Amino acid sequence: xxxxxxxxxxxxxxxxxxxxxxxxxxxxxxxxxxxxxxxxxxxxxxxxxxxxxxxxxxxxxxxxxxxxxxxxxxxxxxxxxxxxxxxxxxxxxxxxxxxxxxxxxxxxxxxxxxxxxxxxxxxxxxxxxxxxxxxxxxxxxxxxxxxxxxxxxxxxxxxxxxxxxxxxxxxxxxxxxxxxxxxxxxxxxxxxxxxxxxxxxxxxxxxxxxxxxxxxxxxxxxxxxxxxxxxxxxxxxxxxxxxxxxxxxxxxxxxxxxxxxxxxxxxxxxxxxxxxxxxxxxxxxxxxxxxxxxxxxxxxxxxxxxxxxxxxxxxxxxxxxxxxxxxxxxxxxxxxxxxxxxxxxxxxxxxxxxxxxxxxxxxxxxxxxxxxxxxxxxxxxxxxxxxxxxxxxxxxxxxxxxxxxxxxxxxxxxxxxxxxxxxxxxxxxxxxxxxxxxxxxxxxxxxxxxxxxxxxxxxxxxxxxxxxxxxxxxxxxxxxxxxxxxxxxxxxxxxxxxxxxxxxxxxxxxxxxxxxxxxxxxxxxxxxxxxxxxxxxxxxxxxxxxxxxxxxxxxxxxxxxxxxxxxxxxxxxxxxxxxxxxxxxxxxxxxxxxxxxxxxxxxxxxxxxxxxxxxxxxxxxxxxxxxxxxxxxxxxxxxxxxxxxxxxxxxxxxxxxxxxxxxxxxxxxxxxxxxxxxxxxxxxxxxxxxxxxxxxxxxxxxxxxxxxxxxxxxxxxxxxxxxxxxxxxxxxxxxxxxxxxxxxxxxxxxxxxxxxxxxxxxxxxxxxxxxxxxxxxxxxxxxxxxxxxxxxxxxxxxxxxxxxxxxxxxxxxxxxxxxxxxxxxxxxxxxxxxxxxxxxxxxxxxxxxxxxxxxxxxxxxxxxxxxxxxxxxxxxxxxxx
Numbered sequence: 001x002x003x004x005x006x007x008x009x010x011x012x013x014x015x016x017x018x019x020x021x022x023x024x025x026x027x028x029x030x031x032x033x034x035x036x037x038x039x040x041x042x043x044x045x046x047x048x049x050x051x052x053x054x055x056x057x058x059x060x061x062x063x064x065x066x067x068x069x070x071x072x073x074x075x076x077x078x079x080x081x082x083x084x085x086x087x088x089x090x091x092x093x094x095x096x097x098x099x100x101x102x103x104x105x106x107x108x109x110x111x112x113x114x115x116x117x118x119x120x121x122x123x124x125x126x127x128x129x130x131x132x133x134x135x136x137x138x139x140x141x142x143x144x145x146x147x148x149x150x151x152x153x154x155x156x157x158x159x160x161x162x163x164x165x166x167x168x169x170x171x172x173x174x175x176x177x178x179x180x181x182x183x184x185x186x187x188x189x190x191x192x193x194x195x196x197x198x199x200x201x202x203x204x205x206x207x208x209x210x211x212x213x214x215x216x217x218x219x220x221x222x223x224x225x226x227x228x229x230x231x232x233x234x235x236x237x238x239x240x241x242x243x244x245x246x247x248x249x250x251x252x253x254x255x256x257x258x259x260x261x262x263x264x265x266x267x268x269x270x271x272x273x274x275x276x277x278x279x280x281x282x283x284x285x286x287x288x289x290x291x292x293x294x295x296x297x298x299x300x301x302x303x304x305x306x307x308x309x310x311x312x313x314x315x316x317x318x319x320x321x322x323x324x325x326x327x328x329x330x331x332x333x334x335x336x337x338x339x340x341x342x343x344x345x346x347x348x349x350x351x352x353x354x355x356x357x358x359x360x361x362x363x364x365x366x367x368x369x370x371x372x373x374x375x376x377x378x379x380x381x382x383x384x385x386x387x388x389x390x391x392x393x394x395x396x397x398x399x400x401x402x403x404x405x406x407x408x409x410x411x412x413x414x415x416x417x418x419x420x421x422x423x424x425x426x427x428x429x430x431x432x433x434x435x436x437x438x439x440x441x442x443x444x445x446x447x448x449x450x451x452x453x454x455x456x457x458x459x460x461x462x463x464x465x466x467x468x469x470x471x472x473x474x475x476x477x478x479x480x481x482x483x484x485x486x487x488x489x490x491x492x493x494x495x496x497x498x499x500x501x502x503x504x505x506x507x508x509x510x511x512x513x514x515x516x517x518x519x520x521x522x523x524x525x526x527x528x529x530x531x532x533x534x535x536x537x538x539x540x541x542x543x544x545x546x547x548x549x550x551x552x553x554x555x556x557x558x559x560x561x562x563x564x565x566x567x568x569x570x571x572x573x574x575x576x577x578x579x580x581x582x583x584x585x586x587x588x589x590x591x592x593x594x595x596x597x598x599x600x601x602x603x604x605x606x607x608x609x610x611x612x613x614x615x616x617x618x619x620x621x622x623x624x625x626x627x628x629x630x631x632x633x634x635x636x637x638x639x640x641x642x643x644x645x646x647x648x649x650x651x652x653x654x655x656x657x658x659x660x661x662x663x664x665x666x667x668x669x670x671x672x673x674x675x676x677x678x679x680x681x682x683x684x685x686x687x688x689x690x691x692x693x694x695x696x697x698x699x700x701x702x703x704x705x706x707x708x709x710x711x712x713x714x715x716x717x718x719x720x721x722x723x724x725x726x727x728x729x730x731x732x733x734x735x736x737x738x739x740x741x742x743x744x745x746x747x748x749x750x751x752x753x754x755x756x757x758x759x760x761x762x763x764x765x766x767x768x769x770x771x772x773x774x775x776x777x778x779x780x781x782x783x784x785x786x787x788x789x790x791x792x793x794x795x796x797x798x799x800x801x802x803x804x805x806x807x808x809x810x811x812x813x814x815x816x817x818x819x820x821x822x823x824x825x826x827x828x829x830x831x832x833x834x835x836x837x838x839x840x841x842x843x844x845x846x847x848x849x850x851x852x853x854x855x856x857x858x859x860x861x862x863x864x865x866x867x868x869x870x871x872x873x874x875x876x877x878x879x880x881x
Contacts, residue, residue, distance in 0.1 A: 039301050466558050499556050
């Protein structure tokens with residue numbers, strides 16, 4: 001076996017398929033772009049949907065990639081098995097309607113067995129095939145696979161429901177008898193069974209059918225190849241590792257964790273090895289995910305990151321690691337992966353900052369979680385029960401990151417168990433939810449071939465002219481079919497030459513008109529998109545019939561176009577200004593360029609202050625006033641990158657790219673239209689800034705006339721405010737407002753003092769009214785206070801003076817009813833819990849609530865029921881055993 005590093009193996013795979021005419025595609029961001037069906041990019045083919053469904057025709061139908069991917073549906077298995085991971089790399093080669101089984105199988109065999117490439121022993125390789133796929137079986141025999149190394153398997157058919165499907169062929173590597181974990185006669189002891197000896201390393205899908213809505217299978221018009229080879233598995237073979245974790249992809253993180261731990265050393269056969277593996281795996285996943293713009297939060301992919309960090313921290317504690325440590329693994333991950341992912345190491349300081357912040361927050365939460373667990377244990381024992389409720393144990397696991405084994409250990413110390421069945425029932429519900437989500441992730445849509453065959457040339461000339469005479473209609477799509485002519489209301493049309501910009505990169509499409517030779521408007525252009533082969537596809541609202549071959553004049557709405565250009569150039573200035581103020585980690589996360597405003601989304605960890613926005617706005621306006629030239633250079637990608645051009649991770653660029661430079665301030669890859677000088681923008685004004693998701697902020701802004709109108713409107717508002725405040729000058733408005741606020745503060749203080757005195761007087765009367773119910777002293781009363789805070793203050797006074805066993809107070813605040821219940825320590829020992837009592841009486845006010853055994857509160861919509869709630873409290877206490 002060759003001695004190769006993971007980097008060398010990855011590059012060898014890519015180089016092999018490059019030698020077979022494949023284009024090497026870069027590893028896309030883990031955060032899907034314009035794909036709501038996916039939480040994460042979870043496979044190589046997930047980045048190629050548009051090619052396989054026919055909405056975009058690739059420049060080269062042969063592609064190969066090493067795609068970083070995340071899957072978290074089996075997160076609890078990470079570290080417990082040899083090959084479960086959250087982050088992994090999928091090597092793949094793809095054919096979109098080009099080669100098929102013959103080439104795919106022959107090349108797979110060549111890569112795996114040729115001494116020039118992997119050089120594996122052919123006797124170690126086994127192939128599974130779909131029983132009805134005679135062509136695949138025959139091809140494996142032809143390339144040299146022994147007949148007894150080909151296994152038929154009924155489940156070798158890739159099918160996701162409606163859409164492309166077909167048989168597949170899996171390739172297994174025989175790791176030898178030393179890896180055999182089953183008896184020789186075990187039914188799973190074969191290539192393709194559940195065992196450790198035969199390791200699946202590659203899957204080749206022959207996508208040749210369309211699964212129709214009626215359940216039938218029809219041949220696809222274009223047969224495709226989609227393969228997946230897990231890099232981590234292949235590396236474990238080359239490096240003769242017992243599991244994927246004993247390879248150079250994970251050992252650097254494991255060894256670093258050893259240094260952080262309480263003298264613990266990694267041993268693949270020891271109990272602690274699970275924690276080492278979990279930490280190494282999760283450190284890789286969170287580093288790459290945050291590097292691609294995702295951030296910890298309470299939902300979506302942000303929740304995944306938060307959960308991974310918390311699982312790693314808890315496992316760190318098992319190894320005796322106190323305090324934040326995971327952030328220290330970020331540069332270790334970056335160093336281990338720098339050969340193919342240099343951006344991770346480059347951004348490691350920022351990523352580590354995010355991780356440490358989350359670790360520090362969780363270490364505080366962990367203490368809270370332990371408190372809740374101790375409280376749960378106490379309540380369980382007090383109730384005379386022998387086990388913790390499974391749903392409560394799952395809540396600790398899901399909310400606070402507590403593995404159930406940790407809960408089990410703490411509970412065992414107190415002589416109680418955990419309801420394992422109840423916990424597993426809640427876990428199953430979560431798995432079912434995840435499975436349903438996965439089933440909705442359609443990796444490839446149904447092929448649409450209508451426009452794929454349309455290859456009529458179409459030249460876009462809108463960078464230099466906004467009107468084209470004698471443009472010829474080359475193709476018409478109407479009523480779902482390609483036609484020679486149409487008299488309908490709408491049609492999609494391709495012209496041989498067009499000045500209309502097709503929507504792309506956030507810039508909206510041009511609008512305008514189609515004119516005949518006499519200058520009459522025969523159609524209006526309402527939208528322009530790109531056809532699969534790249535032509536501009538115009539959506540027309542027709543005023544008269546058109547036919548293929550007609551020559552027309554195309555005229556762009558120049559005013560509309562000019563306003564869009566201004567706002568697009570402003571987004572470039574804004575993008576660079578944000579980097580200047582917040583740092584290079586800031587990335588564009590989306591944009592919309594309309595004629596009347598621009599919207600710009602960007603990644604940023606933390607809040608954006610008014611001072612920050614003022615700095616950004618000042619920089620953009622400074623560059624406008626400097627009258628910087630805006631120039632465009634058409635070149636190749638490599639040259640553009642050498643020029644320093646910023647490329648969006650999510651965008652795909654062709655061989656020739658446009659590099660837009662704004663003086664020496666900004667330089668980006670961009671296919672959009674721009675002004676010739678920044679002075680055309682006139683003015684730039686930010687109108688709003690908000691958070692739209694975990695780590696993603698949104699700025700909206702206006703330029704030129706729209707900026708003037710915005711400022712003028714606000715000037716009118718200030719003038720009106722000055723008049724209301726009886727200020728002679730607008731500049732005096734802030735001072736006047738401050739004076740009013742101070743006056744209000746003084747009045748509020750007086751009001752609160754009077755309310756407190758009134759509440760005290762009421763309390764004196766109510767606290768004197770003590771009744772005895774079922775051997776317990778009870779005080780109840782409806783009081784006049786202005787807030788729940790004042791009710792709590794009365795409860796504090798009651799507790800300090802030890803006036804009774806139980807206190808129940810109610811108040812009408814606004815149009816709502818508030819209740820508070822307090823219980824003394826003696827009452828709690830006697831079985832009175834404030835939380836139980838509040839639940840019993842809150843229905844009287846049409847509300848609900850809860851709390852701790854010593855204090856609970858509730859709110860409701862029926863103040864008229866407050867006295868009934870008091871009566872119900874006495875009744876509940878009288879019935880208490």
